[in-house]
Amino acid sequence: MLRGKRATKSPRHKAVILIGFMGAGKSSVGRALSEQLGWAFEDVDERIEQRERRKVTEIFRESGESGFRLAEHAALKEMLSELQAEVEKIVAGRIVALGGGAFVQKRNARLIEAGGVPTVFLDASVEELWRRCRQQAERQGVERPLLGDLESFRALYEARRFHYLKASFRQETSGKTVEGIAAEVVQTLGLHRSRGRRGEKQ
DSSP, rough: OOSSSSSOOTTTTTEEEEEEEESSSSHHHHHHHHHHHHHHEEEEHHHHHHHHHHHHHHHHHHHHHHHHHHHHHHHHHHHHHHHHHHHHHHHOOEEEEEEEETTTTTHHHHHHHTTTTOOEEEEHHHHHHHHHHHHHHHHOOOOOOOGHHHHHHHHHHHHHHHHTTTSSSEEEOOOOOOOHHHHHHHHHHTTOOOOOOOOOOO
């Protein structure tokens, strides 16, 4: 069940930000919410890549983590400004998937809180997250450095989870379908489907 500070049903909630560790399902749940609500879906990492004209891996390699965090903060600030304008214009809402390390950055968390956008922490056991990440890496045929050692993976998860728990709500995802998780979020936050379908942000 989705738990948090309170279940807000204000019609002014026209956006939801999904946070969580690798394997949490931010993108898949985000797309399911987009379909159920008729809202747009956006992955902040994709916005960063568009702004920088480089892949996230390239930014890390060429500019280091500090360079990436600067680009991430700028992209998040830009997006939140757009969300505020959308609320005022009463247009369809947006579901946002945030990178695993973004909410850990204090200034990003403060920026989101100031914007009044509810955050949902998608959580699962570290063993479940590890399994999902390994399966995804195998399907995609890619190497992910953080998947080399379960104990290192666990340590990073525990360090970040402290920050994730500051989200507006926590959603347990273990043993649930993507559609079921999305439905719980919709019900608990009192979200409503838009009359007109707005496509995903490109």
